[in-house]
Amino acid sequence: MSSTNNTDQPAWEPAKVKAEILKRYPAKVARKRAKQILINEALGNETPEISANIRTTPGIITMRGCTYAGCKGVIMGPTRDIVNLVHGPIGCSFYAWLTRRNQTDAGPDGANFMTYAFSTDMQDSDIIFGGEKKLTTAIQEAYDLFHPKSIAIFATCPVGLIGDDIHTVAKRMKEKFGDCNVYAFSCEGYKGVSQSAGHHIANNQVFRHIVGENDEVKPGRYKINLLGEYNIGGDGFEIDRIFKKCGITNIATFSGNSTYDQFASAHTADLNAVMCHRSINYVADMLETKYGIPWIKVNFIGADATAKSLRKIAQYFGDQALTDTVERVIAEEMPAVLAARSDVRARTEGKTAMLFVGGSRAHHYQELFTELGMKTISAGYEFAHRDDYEGRQVIPTLEVDADSRNIEEIRVEADPTRYQPRKTPEELKALTEAGYKFKHYEGLIPDMEQGSIVIDDLNQYEAERLVELLKPDLFCAGIKEKFSIQKLGVPMKQLHSYDSGGPYAGFLGAINFYHEIDRLVNSRVWSYMKAPWQQHPELSASYVWE
Amino acid sequence: MLLRHTPKEITERSALTINPAKTCQPIGAMYAALGIHGCLPHSHGSQGCCAYHRSTLTRHYKEPISASTSSFTEGASVFGGQANMLQAIDNIFAVYDPEVIAIHTTCLSETIGDDLKQIKKKAEAEGKIPKGKEIISASTPSYVGSHVTGFSSMVTSMAKLAEPTGKKNGKLNIIPGWVEPADMEEIKRLLNLLGVRSILFPDTSGVLNGPLSGEFKMFPEGGVTVKELKSTGDSIGTLALGEWCSAEAARWLDAKHKVPCRVLDLPYGLKATDRFIDVLRTLAGVSVPEEIALERGQLVDMISDMHQYLYHQKVALVGDPDQMIAMTEFLVSLDMWPMHIVTGTPGKRFEERIEAITKDLPYQVNVRAKGDMYLLHQWIKNDPVDLLIGNTYCKYIARDEDLPLVRFGFPILDRQGHQYFPTVGYKGGLRLLEKILSALLDRKDRDAPEQSFELVL
Structure with missing residues (x-):
């Protein structure tokens, strides 16, 4: 039994697929989901509108997690020298303990708290009488044991409900210690509609409490920050390897393998390169407004995209020496990439993929599939907003609903002493006229083929139906979705934490990914679904000896 | 070092939990x-x-x-x-x-x-x-x-489906506790061998150890049915395995519907399995078949065959209370020395049970209910051991302290087999013993100087 869909014609019309999926829902749910399932009819400049960043329907088995997961798990999790103390019952701290594959190099200073879980383990008495005292003691105990540069406090659901003032506790302890920055995140799981709210809460506090704390000028000629790269499976290491080879200095990665000091120095960089638009584009905006650092969208997923992003960075600095180095590096790296690609592509050409992941990955990873000659027939995000689908031009028109209203937007002004535009208006104008795009992201939809199906906040039932109806050769989502898809005989690649393997970013990452996809879609295991007697039952009637 | 910030010196903490030995x-x-x-x-x-x-x-x-x-x-x-x-x-x-x-x-x-x-x-x-x-x-x-409390509460809610009809069903309720699907399967196999008719709940066998066949069944074949749960009020008795996991449901059925109950330890290792089989025999009024006696003898045989590698080996272990109690007893029965025992689940009786099981040992064990893995690691730094037993998170301690590790408990995120191969009963005892011996002997082979590296062990 093979699930390979070798025909060029889809077995199902997209409109019929959509109708088939909606059929099972109660009317109210069907109406809501209809707006989140979009048949891509992008023509010319018209991008159809999709409903996104709205509430998950209770009872529907969603892929989404919570605000705490986005704040503690995703954004602050990969920072190695901050003690991340979770204020709440034990579970939230336990589940976010080493469960994302953020690789970490403890570096020469040797501080690495990634392998630890810290919790106040709130008990019923704390819920009844308040947990501020226990939190205060826990912060003191963490300080006495480890003397970290910084302690971050994370609120879990009950903390907001019982009204513990974690920010005041943090402020008091910071003042008391003098040499340890303590701050808190009101990232209760019930806030917002997905992890995305947690990214925002985390980034706001990093910007407010850490960025700008260290004015020391770091060495380096071409200084950038890499925003929205979390070093899953070592992606950040590979990107840093390439930067180093090109002579580009990465002042701060937000937040893979990061340190407190990287955040503190981020305002000293001269360009912000944004990887994951969803999780961090607002930080790029704030860094520009407050410190005068322009930002561009980059993508290091895919070898061609990597080369393009490097050239974009070089073009910004406008220095021939850098341009030459970047071209030399690309020329050095690409032969191995192309050799692997042509080897693998013979076995992947024409195969189909579905991607339902993240707030950027469902877009970025299409680059790699294109390089393999594979077609993405359906894709969508778990926690993205409309601008991630349709492009940034929709941002002014986005409606702020009841769930988004409570997620703080920081108002930033130019820093009175440290605001320093990195480019003169003339330089910016020249770059723009040459086709250079700042603050620009077109989103996923324009890059997908007509007739492809774009689905926001896909759920387990829809995933199963999609796979049954369209029979892709590969499905990509998260760990919770992995095995229900594979039970159907279709390989599934986890693209949040990758299960295993990586890096997949940069040039070496592309080679890794080609081999991984080759392994997945061409594995022998998918031919073992039925036993011989199940395939040919008619032959099992009697004993026949040769 | 992965846990490089853990000092040897132990200071009491009153508010901060570090590296928990429990979840919610x-x-x-x-x-x-x-x-x-x-x-x-x-x-x-x-x-x-x-x-x-x-x-x-x-x-x-x-x-x-x-x-x-x-x-x-x-x-x-x-x-x-x-x-x-x-x-x-x-x-x-x-x-x-x-x-x-x-x-x-x-x-x-x-x-x-x-x-x-x-x-x-x-x-x-x-x-x-x-x-x-x-x-x-x-x-x-x-x-x-x-998490153990939550398991117990849901099991009690299952028991609350009981609708006694007044007519006995001739079955024993068996509450297996928080064990693996393979263990539930093994308990059912033993019940079959003994000829005991039973209602096992919960039963994750056939649910969480399913096949790959090209079909996805959201609700697989396995699991105790609602009909069976309703019938638990008509059973002749309830045997609950594990005080923390299972006793509450059994006692509820006893108090509410007069279904008499017995609470035993989880049947890990020789002695707990002995008690399990013996109590089953008595409750159901059956005789124990030769097959089970044979399995027991095989376990005793392996213990005796390999005793030289087990004798007085020091062990640190962490996990859930019912598991730790049975495992500590098993280790003592092997003449091994459990030194440090931690569970994250609160309960004073835990420390009392461990102290009772280890009272004849020539040293004082370190035991802590409501402890954490940070404390366990510090105990190990102060009094080193030869073997560590616990869930996947223990691999960080094992690597830092260069200790052989047997993965046992929940969660196990980096190895497979727990859903397919039981660790309860005598067969399960053989598997636990095999895992312990393999860990110790792999280490011996790795560390032995060339002149004393041996073919036969």
Whole structure:
């Protein structure tokens, strides 16, 4: 039994697929989901509108997690020298303990708290009488044991409900210690509609409490920050390897393998390169407004995209020496990439993929599939907003609903002493006229083929139906979705934490990914679904000896 | 060093837990509910709870874990989660059509005081529960007890489905505790060999150790049925394995429906399995077949064959109370020396049981209920051991201290086999012993100088 869909014609019309999926829902749910399932009819400049960043329907088995997961798990999790103390019952701290594959190099200073879980383990008495005292003691105990540069406090659901003032506790302890920055995140799981709210809460506090704390000028000629790269499976290491080879200095990665000091120095960089638009584009905006650092969208997923992003960075600095180095590096790296690609592509050409992941990955990873000659027939995000689908031009028109209203937007002004535009208006104008795009992201939809199906906040039932109806050769989502898809005989690649393997970013990452996809879609295991007697039952009637 | 900031010097902490040896109640309730046939576990709280529990169980079992959530928003947290729960019930029956929805609460819904019984009444009154379908619920506040408590609470909610008819069914209720699907299968095999008719609940065998065949069944064949659960009130008795996991449900059936109960340790290792078989024999009035005596003899044989490698080897272990009690007894029965024992689940009786089991040893064991892995690591630094037994998180201690590790307990995220090969009963004892010996002997082979590296061990 093979699930390979070798025909060029889809077995199902997209409109019929959509109708088939909606059929099972109660009317109210069907109406809501209809707006989140979009048949891509992008023509010319018209991008159809999709409903996104709205509430998950209770009872529907969603892929989404919570605000705490986005704040503690995703954004602050990969920072190695901050003690991340979770204020709440034990579970939230336990589940976010080493469960994302953020690789970490403890570096020469040797501080690495990634392998630890810290919790106040709130008990019923704390819920009844308040947990501020226990939190205060826990912060003191963490300080006495480890003397970290910084302690971050994370609120879990009950903390907001019982009204513990974690920010005041943090402020008091910071003042008391003098040499340890303590701050808190009101990232209760019930806030917002997905992890995305947690990214925002985390980034706001990093910007407010850490960025700008260290004015020391770091060495380096071409200084950038890499925003929205979390070093899953070592992606950040590979990107840093390439930067180093090109002579580009990465002042701060937000937040893979990061340190407190990287955040503190981020305002000293001269360009912000944004990887994951969803999780961090607002930080790029704030860094520009407050410190005068322009930002561009980059993508290091895919070898061609990597080369393009490097050239974009070089073009910004406008220095021939850098341009030459970047071209030399690309020329050095690409032969191995192309050799692997042509080897693998013979076995992947024409195969189909579905991607339902993240707030950027469902877009970025299409680059790699294109390089393999594979077609993405359906894709969508778990926690993205409309601008991630349709492009940034929709941002002014986005409606702020009841769930988004409570997620703080920081108002930033130019820093009175440290605001320093990195480019003169003339330089910016020249770059723009040459086709250079700042603050620009077109989103996923324009890059997908007509007739492809774009689905926001896909759920387990829809995933199963999609796979049954369209029979892709590969499905990509998260760990919770992995095995229900594979039970159907279709390989599934986890693209949040990758299960295993990586890096997949940069040039070496592309080679890794080609081999991984080759392994997945061409594995022998998918031919073992039925036993011989199940395939040919008619032959099992009697004993026949040769 | 991976845990480079852990000092040898131990200072008492009163508020800070570091590297917990437990997690929260709801995941236990979710695991237990998966042991009901046709059941969709439902988490009444923020969607992150459900996502985390599903992820952890998925990584442990490498199987699909279907469970739904009330997806609380800030509004629901202020005004109560009833509207979300009612909407969820509609959607769940329409889209997934389970036989049972097993709802558990979270710290969020408990803190705001949602009353699941009242919500269920409202759902019934509004005709939201189709005929023949069931909703059960358990209160599982994350700020009380641990994942073990949540498991126990959901198992008790299963028992509460009991509807005695007044006519005995001739069966024994067996509550296997928080063990693996393979262990539940093994307990059923032993019951069959003994000729004991039983209702085993929960039963995750056939649910979380499923085949790959090109089909996805959201509700696989396995699990105890609602019909069987209703019949537990007619059983001749209940045998509960594990004081922490199973006793509450058994005692409830005893108190409420006069189904007499016995509580035993989980049948890990020789002596606990001896008691399990012996009590079963007595309760059911059956004689023990030769096959079981043979299996016991094989376990004793291996203990005697390899005793030289076990004798006085020092062990540190961490896990859930029922598991730790049985495992400590097994280690003592092997003439091994359990030195440091930690569980994260609170309960004074735990320390008393461990002290009783280890009272004849020529040293004082370190034991702590409501301890954490940070403390265990510090104990190991102060009094080194030869072997570490615990869940996957122990690999960080094992690597730093260069210790052989036997993975045992929950969760195991980096090795496979626990869902297929039992560790209960005599057969399971053989497997545990094999794992312990392999860990010790692999280490011996790795470390032996060339002149004393030996072919035969």
